[in-house]
Amino acid sequence: MSITNVVRRKRVARENYHHGDLEAALIDAAVDLVRQTGPDHLSLRAVAEQVGVSPSAVYHYFPDKDSLISGVGDKLFIDLAHMQREALAQIPGVSARAAKLRYRELGRTYFRWANKEPNLFRLMFGGFCKIEKQGDHQGNDAFLMLTQCLDDLLNTGVISKAMRKYGELLSWTAVQGASTLIVEGHLPEEVFEDLLDGLELAMRAGSK
Amino acid sequence: MSITNVVRRKRVARENYHHGDLEAALIDAAVDLVRQTGPDHLSLRAVAEQVGVSPSAVYHYFPDKDSLISGVGDKLFIDLAHMQREALAQIPGVSARAAKLRYRELGRTYFRWANKEPNLFRLMFGGFCKIEKQGDHQGNDAFLMLTQCLDDLLNTGVISKAMRKYGELLSWTAVQGASTLIVEGHLPEEVFEDLLDGLELAMRAGSK
DNA sequence: TCGGTATCTGAATAGTGTTCAGATTATGGG
């Protein structure tokens, strides 16, 4: 369906007929509106209007409004992973110092994403998007990056062998929780750096 | 008009009249409906109908639907703190063992609450309720309980002085994040006990 | 008992998600 759309894209759009890929245009518009209004308060009709299409046209690409929102979530997870990958790429090196910086920057990128766009963060983790594979944290791009960072920390002697086992779990949950609690106003923004300090210290616990 | 007519009207009206506890009745009904439908998909009219009152009656107690939802959130936070207090009360004693059990049970209660009622958890931390005092984690009931637990752990030598400083921050964020990630299907339910193990080990890091 | 006030109703308005018959456009087969 979307493949034929891409192929057809070389033919230029007619006035009333929508060029190539309406599905992506709808998601982009939805991202824009969710950022302003929040995942609740999103209007399917407003999305259609922003793209310049009738409300019923949406139903050729998404069975209902919730599926459209879920599609937005899929895109956002990809965007976040992409942003994290770029952040890591800017800190090369195999030293302990570089490994530490990468680890912290991975968490910061996650948090900055949440803090800059609270409504998009709420869409991702507020039960709006259906996760297909339950508990598929392995194979996840962001999870693999975290694993790599933790391995580097272990190999450079920054963290203990005993804590390495809990590395992904503790880091991911703490950063996720801090993002939520700060975004929702339960904790002040400044504590995030403290949390990174605490995590780094915590990961040295136990026998080497 | 006849006497019987007047009497009947009075009787019917009295049954429909709520006498000031309508506010609480509305919130209770809203809790019930949110549990089933989620914080989005809540219908103000359905809440009113469940209580047996007209939709416009709601507006005498809440300026709009969002405020009603926010009121639900306030109640849920109180309920959660109450549940945690009860959980702690069932584990008395000043030993290291008791302190550990209390610490873990505090986290478990938080997680069980989230896992048993995902939609209520989403309402609490999904941007649906307006937090009045930004970053007012001190003075919070649940926070005080956590502080007490951590002090007990320190005094019984279970955790290090160096990590005590990060105790509330690391514990709260990790448990919060784990609850979210498990509820939303990014992590399997079983890892929560692993997280408690990891937290307990982590809190021993650094100098005593 | 009366008057005022808090409480609730009924109707109306504007906006929502969703469905569906049909109009429009592009594509593939002859």
Add this chain to the structure above:
DNA sequence: CCCATAATCTGAACACTATTCAGATACCGA
């Protein structure tokens, strides 16, 4: 090249929603 067919989108309709407001009702104090 043309035409049938499929894909794409529109317009109108339906049931439902939040919200407002004038007015009816029940309660309470004097």
